[in-house]
Amino acid sequence: MDRTEDDAALAEFEARIAAGEKIEPGDWMPDAYRHQLIRMIGQHAHSEIVGMLPEGAWIGSAPSLRRKLILVAKVQDEAGHGQYLYHAAETLGASREEMTEALLAGRAKYSSVFNYPTLTWADVGMIGWLVDGAAIRNQLMLAQCSYGPYSRAMVRICSEETFHHKQGREMIVLYASGTPSQRQMAQDALDRWWWPSLMMLGPHDADSPNTPQLVRWGIKTKTNDEVRREFVNEHVPELQAAGLTIPDPAMERDEVTGDWRHGPIDWDEFWSVVKGNGPCNAERIAARTKAHEEGRWVRDALAAFEAGRSAAGARA
Amino acid sequence: MSRWEVFKQDAPGKPHQAVGSVHATDARHALINAAHVFVRRPAAASLWVAHASAIFSRTRQELAAQELSTVDRVDPAATAAPGAPLEPYEVFRKSSNRRSMTFADHVGTVEASSAAHALELALAEPTADTALAWWIVPTAAIAASDPADAPAWFEPARDKLYKQQSQYGSGPTPTVRRADP
Numbered sequence: 001m002d003r004t005e006d007d008a009a010l011a012e013f014e015a016r017i018a019a020g021e022k023i024e025p026g027d028w029m030p031d032a033y034r035h036q037l038i039r040m041i042g043q044h045a046h047s048e049i050v051g052m053l054p055e056g057a058w059i060g061s062a063p064s065l066r067r068k069l070i071l072v073a074k075v076q077d078e079a080g081h082g083q084y085l086y087h088a089a090e091t092l093g094a095s096r097e098e099m100t101e102a103l104l105a106g107r108a109k110y111s112s113v114f115n116y117p118t119l120t121w122a123d124v125g126m127i128g129w130l131v132d133g134a135a136i137r138n139q140l141m142l143a144q145c146s147y148g149p150y151s152r153a154m155v156r157i158c159s160e161e162t163f164h165h166k167q168g169r170e171m172i173v174l175y176a177s178g179t180p181s182q183r184q185m186a187q188d189a190l191d192r193w194w195w196p197s198l199m200m201l202g203p204h205d206a207d208s209p210n211t212p213q214l215v216r217w218g219i220k221t222k223t224n225d226e227v228r229r230e231f232v233n234e235h236v237p238e239l240q241a242a243g244l245t246i247p248d249p250a251m252e253r254d255e256v257t258g259d260w261r262h263g264p265i266d267w268d269e270f271w272s273v274v275k276g277n278g279p280c281n282a283e284r285i286a287a288r289t290k291a292h293e294e295g296r297w298v299r300d301a302l303a304a305f306e307a308g309r310s311a312a313g314a315r316a
Numbered sequence: 317m318s319r320w321e322v323f324k325q326d327a328p329g330k331p332h333q334a335v336g337s338v339h340a341t342d343a344r345h346a347l348i349n350a351a352h353v354f355v356r357r358p359a360a361a362s363l364w365v366a367h368a369s370a371i372f373s374r375t376r377q378e379l380a381a382q383e384l385s386t387v388d389r390v391d392p393a394a395t396a397a398p399g400a401p402l403e404p405y406e407v408f409r410k411s412s413n414r415r416s417m418t419f420a421d422h423v424g425t426v427e428a429s430s431a432a433h434a435l436e437l438a439l440a441e442p443t444a445d446t447a448l449a450w451w452i453v454p455t456a457a458i459a460a461s462d463p464a465d466a467p468a469w470f471e472p473a474r475d476k477l478y479k480q481q482s483q484y485g486s487g488p489t490p491t492v493r494r495a496d497p
Binding site for chain 2 (some may be wrong): 020021022024025026027028066069072073076077080083084087088090096143144148149151153155156159160161162166167169170173176222238241242299302303305306309
Protein backbone atom coordinates (compact mmCIF):
# COMPACT_ATOMS: atom_id res chain seq x y z
CA MET A 1 0.00 0.00 0.00
CA ASP A 2 1.42 3.41 -0.80
CA ARG A 3 1.12 6.39 1.46
CA THR A 4 -2.07 7.78 -0.09
CA GLU A 5 -3.88 4.45 0.08
CA ASP A 6 -2.77 4.08 3.69
CA ASP A 7 -4.12 7.52 4.57
CA ALA A 8 -7.41 6.72 2.85
CA ALA A 9 -7.66 3.40 4.68
CA LEU A 10 -6.92 5.10 8.00
CA ALA A 11 -9.57 7.75 7.34
CA GLU A 12 -12.15 5.05 6.51
CA PHE A 13 -11.12 3.07 9.60
CA GLU A 14 -11.51 6.07 11.91
CA ALA A 15 -14.84 6.97 10.28
CA ARG A 16 -16.15 3.44 10.89
CA ILE A 17 -15.17 3.64 14.56
CA ALA A 18 -16.70 7.09 14.93
CA ALA A 19 -19.93 5.65 13.46
CA GLY A 20 -20.01 2.93 16.13
CA GLU A 21 -19.10 0.05 13.82
CA LYS A 22 -17.09 -2.88 15.13
CA ILE A 23 -13.81 -3.83 13.46
CA GLU A 24 -13.80 -7.57 12.75
CA PRO A 25 -10.98 -10.03 11.90
CA GLY A 26 -10.25 -9.58 8.18
CA ASP A 27 -10.98 -5.84 8.22
CA TRP A 28 -8.19 -3.34 7.59
CA MET A 29 -6.65 -1.87 10.75
CA PRO A 30 -3.52 0.18 11.46
CA ASP A 31 -0.57 -1.85 12.76
CA ALA A 32 -0.52 0.27 15.91
CA TYR A 33 -4.19 -0.68 16.60
CA ARG A 34 -3.39 -4.37 16.18
CA HIS A 35 -0.31 -4.19 18.40
CA GLN A 36 -2.01 -2.17 21.15
CA LEU A 37 -4.86 -4.68 21.22
CA ILE A 38 -2.58 -7.72 21.30
CA ARG A 39 -0.66 -6.15 24.19
CA MET A 40 -3.79 -5.15 26.12
CA ILE A 41 -5.76 -8.36 25.53
CA GLY A 42 -2.70 -10.49 26.34
CA GLN A 43 -2.18 -8.63 29.63
CA HIS A 44 -5.86 -8.99 30.39
CA ALA A 45 -5.80 -12.74 29.67
CA HIS A 46 -2.72 -13.20 31.85
CA SER A 47 -4.44 -11.25 34.65
CA GLU A 48 -7.36 -13.70 34.60
CA ILE A 49 -4.99 -16.67 34.78
CA VAL A 50 -2.66 -15.24 37.46
CA GLY A 51 -5.77 -13.92 39.24
CA MET A 52 -6.76 -17.50 40.03
CA LEU A 53 -3.80 -17.81 42.43
CA PRO A 54 -4.53 -15.42 45.35
CA GLU A 55 -8.07 -16.74 45.80
CA GLY A 56 -7.38 -20.30 44.72
CA ALA A 57 -5.07 -20.58 47.74
CA TRP A 58 -8.16 -20.41 49.98
CA ILE A 59 -10.33 -23.10 48.34
CA GLY A 60 -9.18 -25.74 50.82
CA SER A 61 -9.91 -23.47 53.78
CA ALA A 62 -13.35 -22.14 52.84
CA PRO A 63 -15.46 -21.99 56.02
CA SER A 64 -18.57 -23.68 54.58
CA LEU A 65 -19.61 -25.85 51.66
CA ARG A 66 -21.56 -22.95 50.15
CA ARG A 67 -18.53 -20.64 50.30
CA LYS A 68 -16.35 -23.37 48.83
CA LEU A 69 -18.75 -23.95 45.90
CA ILE A 70 -18.84 -20.21 45.25
CA LEU A 71 -15.06 -19.89 45.36
CA VAL A 72 -14.46 -22.93 43.13
CA ALA A 73 -16.94 -21.53 40.58
CA LYS A 74 -15.32 -18.10 40.71
CA VAL A 75 -11.79 -19.41 40.20
CA GLN A 76 -13.08 -21.67 37.42
CA ASP A 77 -14.68 -18.61 35.80
CA GLU A 78 -11.34 -16.77 35.84
CA ALA A 79 -9.78 -19.70 33.96
CA GLY A 80 -12.59 -19.52 31.42
CA HIS A 81 -12.20 -15.76 31.10
CA GLY A 82 -8.52 -16.22 30.33
CA GLN A 83 -9.57 -18.59 27.53
CA TYR A 84 -12.08 -16.08 26.06
CA LEU A 85 -9.35 -13.43 26.02
CA TYR A 86 -6.59 -15.60 24.53
CA HIS A 87 -9.12 -16.39 21.78
CA ALA A 88 -9.68 -12.67 21.14
CA ALA A 89 -5.90 -12.06 20.89
CA GLU A 90 -5.54 -15.01 18.51
CA THR A 91 -7.95 -13.36 16.07
CA LEU A 92 -5.28 -10.63 15.72
CA GLY A 93 -2.55 -13.11 14.82
CA ALA A 94 -1.04 -13.69 18.28
CA SER A 95 -0.41 -17.32 19.25
CA ARG A 96 -1.34 -18.75 22.61
CA GLU A 97 2.08 -20.40 22.97
CA GLU A 98 3.88 -17.09 22.40
CA MET A 99 1.63 -15.30 24.88
CA THR A 100 2.21 -17.96 27.56
CA GLU A 101 5.94 -17.88 26.93
CA ALA A 102 5.99 -14.07 27.22
CA LEU A 103 4.20 -14.26 30.59
CA LEU A 104 6.55 -16.88 32.03
CA ALA A 105 9.63 -15.07 30.71
CA GLY A 106 8.46 -11.84 32.37
CA ARG A 107 8.05 -9.96 29.07
CA ALA A 108 4.26 -9.69 29.38
CA LYS A 109 2.55 -7.92 32.26
CA TYR A 110 -0.56 -8.78 34.21
CA SER A 111 -2.59 -6.72 36.66
CA SER A 112 -0.47 -5.34 39.50
CA VAL A 113 -3.18 -6.18 42.04
CA PHE A 114 -2.55 -9.93 41.89
CA ASN A 115 0.93 -9.43 43.32
CA TYR A 116 -0.51 -8.83 46.79
CA PRO A 117 -1.01 -11.72 49.25
CA THR A 118 -4.33 -13.01 50.60
CA LEU A 119 -3.59 -13.12 54.33
CA THR A 120 -7.03 -14.01 55.71
CA TRP A 121 -10.31 -15.45 54.46
CA ALA A 122 -11.79 -11.94 54.45
CA ASP A 123 -9.34 -11.05 51.67
CA VAL A 124 -11.27 -13.44 49.43
CA GLY A 125 -14.46 -11.46 50.01
CA MET A 126 -12.67 -8.12 49.67
CA ILE A 127 -11.12 -9.19 46.36
CA GLY A 128 -14.60 -10.04 45.07
CA TRP A 129 -16.03 -6.74 46.20
CA LEU A 130 -13.17 -4.37 45.31
CA VAL A 131 -10.91 -6.07 42.75
CA ASP A 132 -13.78 -7.59 40.78
CA GLY A 133 -15.72 -4.36 41.29
CA ALA A 134 -12.87 -2.37 39.72
CA ALA A 135 -12.40 -4.98 36.99
CA ILE A 136 -16.10 -4.86 36.10
CA ARG A 137 -15.99 -1.05 35.82
CA ASN A 138 -13.04 -1.37 33.46
CA GLN A 139 -14.63 -4.22 31.52
CA LEU A 140 -17.97 -2.48 31.07
CA MET A 141 -15.94 0.28 29.40
CA LEU A 142 -14.06 -2.27 27.27
CA ALA A 143 -17.34 -3.96 26.28
CA GLN A 144 -17.85 -0.83 24.14
CA CYS A 145 -14.44 -1.43 22.49
CA SER A 146 -14.29 -1.03 18.71
CA TYR A 147 -12.68 -4.44 18.17
CA GLY A 148 -15.49 -7.00 17.89
CA PRO A 149 -13.86 -10.09 19.46
CA TYR A 150 -12.55 -8.13 22.50
CA SER A 151 -15.87 -6.40 23.01
CA ARG A 152 -17.79 -9.70 22.88
CA ALA A 153 -15.39 -11.36 25.35
CA MET A 154 -15.98 -8.42 27.70
CA VAL A 155 -19.77 -8.70 27.47
CA ARG A 156 -19.60 -12.41 28.30
CA ILE A 157 -17.13 -11.84 31.14
CA CYS A 158 -19.16 -9.03 32.72
CA SER A 159 -22.33 -11.11 32.63
CA GLU A 160 -20.54 -13.86 34.59
CA GLU A 161 -18.39 -11.67 36.81
CA THR A 162 -21.23 -9.68 38.36
CA PHE A 163 -21.76 -12.68 40.63
CA HIS A 164 -18.10 -12.48 41.73
CA HIS A 165 -18.62 -8.90 42.84
CA LYS A 166 -21.89 -9.56 44.62
CA GLN A 167 -20.76 -12.67 46.51
CA GLY A 168 -17.76 -10.70 47.81
CA ARG A 169 -19.94 -7.81 48.92
CA GLU A 170 -22.39 -10.18 50.60
CA MET A 171 -19.56 -11.88 52.50
CA ILE A 172 -17.94 -8.64 53.68
CA VAL A 173 -21.25 -7.02 54.68
CA LEU A 174 -21.95 -10.11 56.77
CA TYR A 175 -18.56 -9.96 58.53
CA ALA A 176 -18.81 -6.20 58.97
CA SER A 177 -22.05 -6.71 60.89
CA GLY A 178 -20.73 -9.67 62.89
CA THR A 179 -18.61 -10.10 66.01
CA PRO A 180 -15.90 -7.53 66.83
CA SER A 181 -13.20 -9.87 65.55
CA GLN A 182 -15.13 -10.49 62.31
CA ARG A 183 -15.54 -6.75 61.84
CA GLN A 184 -11.86 -6.22 62.46
CA MET A 185 -11.05 -8.90 59.88
CA ALA A 186 -13.22 -7.13 57.30
CA GLN A 187 -11.67 -3.75 58.12
CA ASP A 188 -8.13 -5.16 57.88
CA ALA A 189 -8.94 -6.64 54.49
CA LEU A 190 -10.27 -3.26 53.30
CA ASP A 191 -7.11 -1.56 54.60
CA ARG A 192 -5.00 -3.98 52.55
CA TRP A 193 -7.01 -3.96 49.31
CA TRP A 194 -8.33 -0.41 48.97
CA TRP A 195 -5.23 1.23 47.53
CA PRO A 196 -4.17 -1.66 45.29
CA SER A 197 -7.73 -1.60 43.86
CA LEU A 198 -7.44 2.10 43.01
CA MET A 199 -3.99 1.53 41.50
CA MET A 200 -5.06 -1.40 39.31
CA LEU A 201 -7.10 1.00 37.17
CA GLY A 202 -3.83 2.47 35.92
CA PRO A 203 -1.86 5.73 36.00
CA HIS A 204 -3.56 9.13 35.99
CA ASP A 205 -4.64 10.44 32.58
CA ALA A 206 -1.85 13.03 32.65
CA ASP A 207 0.64 10.15 32.90
CA SER A 208 -0.99 8.01 30.17
CA PRO A 209 0.34 9.51 26.93
CA ASN A 210 -1.29 6.84 24.73
CA THR A 211 -4.80 7.34 26.05
CA PRO A 212 -6.00 9.96 23.48
CA GLN A 213 -5.18 7.66 20.56
CA LEU A 214 -6.65 4.62 22.35
CA VAL A 215 -9.85 6.60 22.87
CA ARG A 216 -9.95 7.92 19.30
CA TRP A 217 -9.64 4.34 18.01
CA GLY A 218 -12.28 3.10 20.41
CA ILE A 219 -9.90 0.66 22.11
CA LYS A 220 -10.75 2.43 25.33
CA THR A 221 -13.95 4.41 25.61
CA LYS A 222 -13.11 6.05 28.94
CA THR A 223 -9.86 7.16 30.55
CA ASN A 224 -8.29 5.56 33.63
CA ASP A 225 -9.37 8.45 35.85
CA GLU A 226 -12.96 8.29 34.57
CA VAL A 227 -13.18 4.57 35.34
CA ARG A 228 -11.54 5.12 38.74
CA ARG A 229 -14.05 7.86 39.55
CA GLU A 230 -16.94 5.49 38.72
CA PHE A 231 -15.38 2.81 40.91
CA VAL A 232 -14.92 5.18 43.86
CA ASN A 233 -18.41 6.65 43.53
CA GLU A 234 -19.96 3.20 43.51
CA HIS A 235 -17.95 1.69 46.35
CA VAL A 236 -17.33 4.41 48.94
CA PRO A 237 -21.00 4.81 49.98
CA GLU A 238 -21.52 1.04 50.05
CA LEU A 239 -18.40 0.37 52.14
CA GLN A 240 -19.42 3.11 54.55
CA ALA A 241 -22.98 1.77 54.74
CA ALA A 242 -21.46 -1.58 55.71
CA GLY A 243 -19.85 0.19 58.66
CA LEU A 244 -16.29 0.10 57.30
CA THR A 245 -13.78 2.96 57.22
CA ILE A 246 -12.03 3.83 53.97
CA PRO A 247 -8.29 3.96 54.72
CA ASP A 248 -7.93 7.40 53.17
CA PRO A 249 -8.21 10.39 55.54
CA ALA A 250 -8.50 12.73 52.53
CA MET A 251 -11.53 10.95 51.08
CA GLU A 252 -14.37 13.45 50.75
CA ARG A 253 -17.44 14.07 48.69
CA ASP A 254 -17.35 17.02 46.33
CA GLU A 255 -20.59 18.83 47.12
CA VAL A 256 -20.75 20.41 43.66
CA THR A 257 -20.21 17.36 41.43
CA GLY A 258 -21.32 14.70 43.91
CA ASP A 259 -18.11 12.76 43.18
CA TRP A 260 -16.05 11.17 45.92
CA ARG A 261 -12.47 12.43 45.81
CA HIS A 262 -9.63 10.24 47.04
CA GLY A 263 -6.27 11.34 48.39
CA PRO A 264 -2.97 10.91 46.55
CA ILE A 265 -2.16 7.43 45.26
CA ASP A 266 1.31 6.06 46.02
CA TRP A 267 2.49 5.64 42.42
CA ASP A 268 5.97 4.66 43.56
CA GLU A 269 4.41 1.56 45.06
CA PHE A 270 2.41 0.92 41.87
CA TRP A 271 5.45 1.14 39.59
CA SER A 272 7.54 -0.93 41.96
CA VAL A 273 4.92 -3.73 41.82
CA VAL A 274 4.57 -3.39 38.02
CA LYS A 275 8.35 -3.68 37.65
CA GLY A 276 8.35 -6.97 39.55
CA ASN A 277 9.07 -5.93 43.13
CA GLY A 278 5.63 -6.46 44.66
CA PRO A 279 5.15 -8.82 47.62
CA CYS A 280 4.20 -11.82 45.42
CA ASN A 281 5.52 -11.22 41.86
CA ALA A 282 8.15 -13.96 42.05
CA GLU A 283 5.75 -16.37 43.75
CA ARG A 284 3.06 -15.84 41.08
CA ILE A 285 5.39 -16.44 38.15
CA ALA A 286 6.92 -19.43 39.94
CA ALA A 287 3.43 -20.91 40.40
CA ARG A 288 2.57 -20.39 36.71
CA THR A 289 5.91 -21.84 35.61
CA LYS A 290 5.42 -24.89 37.85
CA ALA A 291 1.92 -25.46 36.45
CA HIS A 292 3.23 -25.09 32.89
CA GLU A 293 6.09 -27.52 33.48
CA GLU A 294 3.92 -30.04 35.31
CA GLY A 295 1.41 -29.91 32.46
CA ARG A 296 4.05 -30.62 29.84
CA TRP A 297 3.42 -34.37 29.79
CA VAL A 298 -0.27 -33.71 29.04
CA ARG A 299 0.62 -31.49 26.08
CA ASP A 300 3.17 -34.06 24.90
CA ALA A 301 0.61 -36.86 25.21
CA LEU A 302 -1.95 -34.85 23.24
CA ALA A 303 0.62 -34.12 20.53
CA ALA A 304 1.57 -37.81 20.35
CA PHE A 305 -2.11 -38.75 20.14
CA GLU A 306 -2.63 -36.25 17.34
CA ALA A 307 0.46 -37.48 15.46
CA GLY A 308 -0.70 -41.09 15.86
CA ARG A 309 -4.10 -40.25 14.45
CA SER A 310 -2.57 -38.44 11.46
CA ALA A 311 -0.26 -41.40 10.79
CA ALA A 312 -3.19 -43.82 11.05
CA GLY A 313 -5.16 -41.57 8.71
CA ALA A 314 -2.27 -41.51 6.21
CA ARG A 315 -2.05 -45.31 6.23
CA ALA A 316 -5.79 -45.79 5.77
CA MET B 317 -3.09 -28.85 19.32
CA SER B 318 -4.85 -26.43 17.05
CA ARG B 319 -7.74 -24.02 17.15
CA TRP B 320 -11.40 -25.00 16.80
CA GLU B 321 -14.23 -22.50 16.56
CA VAL B 322 -17.20 -23.17 18.81
CA PHE B 323 -20.90 -22.60 18.05
CA LYS B 324 -23.42 -22.75 20.90
CA GLN B 325 -27.16 -23.16 20.64
CA ASP B 326 -28.95 -21.68 23.66
CA ALA B 327 -32.21 -23.61 23.21
CA PRO B 328 -33.79 -25.95 20.66
CA GLY B 329 -35.00 -23.96 17.67
CA LYS B 330 -32.50 -21.13 18.24
CA PRO B 331 -29.54 -20.70 15.87
CA HIS B 332 -26.07 -21.96 16.70
CA GLN B 333 -23.93 -18.87 17.35
CA ALA B 334 -20.15 -18.41 17.15
CA VAL B 335 -18.96 -17.87 20.74
CA GLY B 336 -15.16 -18.23 20.53
CA SER B 337 -12.55 -20.92 20.14
CA VAL B 338 -10.74 -23.68 22.02
CA HIS B 339 -7.51 -25.57 21.42
CA ALA B 340 -7.84 -29.33 20.90
CA THR B 341 -6.39 -32.35 19.13
CA ASP B 342 -9.60 -33.50 17.45
CA ALA B 343 -13.31 -32.78 17.21
CA ARG B 344 -14.28 -34.81 20.27
CA HIS B 345 -11.62 -33.10 22.39
CA ALA B 346 -12.75 -29.73 21.05
CA LEU B 347 -16.35 -30.44 22.06
CA ILE B 348 -15.32 -31.44 25.60
CA ASN B 349 -13.18 -28.30 25.98
CA ALA B 350 -15.99 -26.19 24.52
CA ALA B 351 -18.41 -27.54 27.13
CA HIS B 352 -15.96 -26.59 29.91
CA VAL B 353 -15.20 -23.13 28.57
CA PHE B 354 -18.59 -22.02 27.24
CA VAL B 355 -21.18 -23.89 29.32
CA ARG B 356 -20.33 -22.81 32.86
CA ARG B 357 -23.65 -20.99 32.79
CA PRO B 358 -27.10 -22.29 31.76
CA ALA B 359 -28.66 -21.96 28.36
CA ALA B 360 -26.99 -24.53 26.14
CA ALA B 361 -28.80 -27.17 24.11
CA SER B 362 -26.10 -28.13 21.61
CA LEU B 363 -22.50 -27.36 20.65
CA TRP B 364 -20.86 -27.48 17.22
CA VAL B 365 -17.13 -27.25 16.58
CA ALA B 366 -15.22 -26.74 13.33
CA HIS B 367 -11.47 -26.60 12.81
CA ALA B 368 -10.41 -22.97 12.28
CA SER B 369 -8.84 -23.89 8.92
CA ALA B 370 -12.23 -25.10 7.61
CA ILE B 371 -13.83 -21.66 7.97
CA PHE B 372 -14.12 -19.36 4.96
CA SER B 373 -14.55 -15.85 6.34
CA ARG B 374 -15.40 -12.55 4.68
CA THR B 375 -16.30 -9.19 6.20
CA ARG B 376 -18.39 -6.60 4.38
CA GLN B 377 -15.20 -4.56 3.90
CA GLU B 378 -13.37 -7.52 2.35
CA LEU B 379 -16.27 -8.15 -0.04
CA ALA B 380 -16.32 -4.50 -1.10
CA ALA B 381 -12.55 -4.60 -1.76
CA GLN B 382 -12.97 -7.83 -3.73
CA GLU B 383 -15.62 -6.22 -5.97
CA LEU B 384 -13.29 -3.32 -6.71
CA SER B 385 -10.43 -5.65 -7.55
CA THR B 386 -12.34 -7.98 -9.91
CA VAL B 387 -11.69 -5.48 -12.68
CA ASP B 388 -8.14 -6.69 -13.05
CA ARG B 389 -8.12 -9.87 -10.96
CA VAL B 390 -10.48 -12.80 -10.81
CA ASP B 391 -10.43 -14.58 -7.45
CA PRO B 392 -10.22 -18.24 -8.53
CA ALA B 393 -11.96 -19.42 -5.37
CA ALA B 394 -14.87 -17.10 -6.07
CA THR B 395 -15.79 -18.90 -9.25
CA ALA B 396 -17.84 -22.05 -9.07
CA ALA B 397 -15.96 -24.84 -10.80
CA PRO B 398 -18.23 -25.95 -13.64
CA GLY B 399 -19.39 -29.50 -13.22
CA ALA B 400 -17.91 -29.79 -9.69
CA PRO B 401 -20.13 -31.84 -7.38
CA LEU B 402 -22.31 -29.89 -4.98
CA GLU B 403 -21.78 -30.26 -1.24
CA PRO B 404 -23.67 -28.78 1.72
CA TYR B 405 -22.20 -25.70 3.45
CA GLU B 406 -23.41 -24.06 6.65
CA VAL B 407 -23.80 -20.29 6.45
CA PHE B 408 -23.21 -18.01 9.49
CA ARG B 409 -23.86 -14.29 9.40
CA LYS B 410 -23.23 -11.30 11.65
CA SER B 411 -25.97 -8.72 11.08
CA SER B 412 -25.61 -6.10 13.78
CA ASN B 413 -23.10 -3.94 15.67
CA ARG B 414 -25.25 -4.12 18.80
CA ARG B 415 -23.68 -5.07 22.12
CA SER B 416 -23.44 -8.85 22.06
CA MET B 417 -21.48 -11.81 23.41
CA THR B 418 -21.83 -13.78 20.16
CA PHE B 419 -20.48 -13.26 16.65
CA ALA B 420 -22.16 -14.84 13.62
CA ASP B 421 -25.51 -16.70 13.77
CA HIS B 422 -26.22 -19.84 11.76
CA VAL B 423 -28.71 -18.81 9.08
CA GLY B 424 -28.98 -21.90 6.87
CA THR B 425 -27.47 -24.53 4.61
CA VAL B 426 -26.69 -24.21 0.90
CA GLU B 427 -25.54 -26.74 -1.71
CA ALA B 428 -22.48 -25.38 -3.50
CA SER B 429 -19.33 -26.46 -5.32
CA SER B 430 -16.97 -24.43 -3.08
CA ALA B 431 -17.07 -22.21 0.01
CA ALA B 432 -16.83 -19.11 -2.21
CA HIS B 433 -19.71 -20.42 -4.30
CA ALA B 434 -21.72 -20.97 -1.12
CA LEU B 435 -21.05 -17.36 -0.14
CA GLU B 436 -22.24 -16.15 -3.58
CA LEU B 437 -25.48 -18.05 -3.03
CA ALA B 438 -25.84 -16.60 0.46
CA LEU B 439 -25.19 -13.09 -0.86
CA ALA B 440 -28.07 -13.54 -3.32
CA GLU B 441 -30.54 -13.84 -0.43
CA PRO B 442 -32.78 -10.77 -0.05
CA THR B 443 -31.60 -10.00 3.52
CA ALA B 444 -27.89 -10.31 2.65
CA ASP B 445 -27.41 -6.53 2.45
CA THR B 446 -27.57 -6.17 6.21
CA ALA B 447 -24.70 -8.63 6.79
CA LEU B 448 -21.50 -7.31 8.36
CA ALA B 449 -19.54 -10.56 8.17
CA TRP B 450 -19.96 -14.10 6.88
CA TRP B 451 -18.56 -17.48 7.83
CA ILE B 452 -18.99 -20.45 5.48
CA VAL B 453 -18.23 -23.93 6.84
CA PRO B 454 -18.52 -27.25 4.98
CA THR B 455 -21.23 -29.24 6.76
CA ALA B 456 -18.86 -32.23 6.78
CA ALA B 457 -16.33 -30.18 8.78
CA ILE B 458 -18.75 -29.58 11.68
CA ALA B 459 -18.91 -31.95 14.65
CA ALA B 460 -21.93 -31.69 16.94
CA SER B 461 -22.33 -32.64 20.57
CA ASP B 462 -24.12 -35.96 21.10
CA PRO B 463 -27.71 -35.40 22.29
CA ALA B 464 -27.12 -38.31 24.68
CA ASP B 465 -24.47 -36.17 26.42
CA ALA B 466 -26.80 -33.19 26.84
CA PRO B 467 -28.03 -34.06 30.37
CA ALA B 468 -24.47 -34.46 31.66
CA TRP B 469 -22.98 -31.52 29.76
CA PHE B 470 -25.66 -28.85 29.89
CA GLU B 471 -28.09 -29.49 32.73
CA PRO B 472 -25.81 -29.21 35.81
CA ALA B 473 -25.28 -25.48 35.15
CA ARG B 474 -29.01 -24.92 35.73
CA ASP B 475 -28.83 -26.08 39.33
CA LYS B 476 -25.79 -24.01 40.32
CA LEU B 477 -27.82 -21.09 41.54
CA TYR B 478 -24.88 -19.66 43.49
CA LYS B 479 -23.43 -18.59 40.12
CA GLN B 480 -26.43 -16.31 39.53
CA GLN B 481 -26.02 -12.69 40.55
CA SER B 482 -29.72 -12.63 41.46
CA GLN B 483 -28.89 -14.79 44.50
CA TYR B 484 -27.04 -11.96 46.24
CA GLY B 485 -29.26 -8.99 47.07
CA SER B 486 -28.56 -5.41 46.15
CA GLY B 487 -25.93 -4.59 48.75
CA PRO B 488 -25.69 -2.68 51.97
CA THR B 489 -27.93 0.24 52.70
CA PRO B 490 -27.47 2.74 55.56
CA THR B 491 -29.97 0.65 57.55
CA VAL B 492 -27.80 -2.46 57.47
CA ARG B 493 -28.14 -4.34 60.76
CA ARG B 494 -25.02 -4.24 62.94
CA ALA B 495 -24.16 -5.96 66.16
CA ASP B 496 -23.40 -3.62 69.04
CA PRO B 497 -19.71 -3.23 69.91
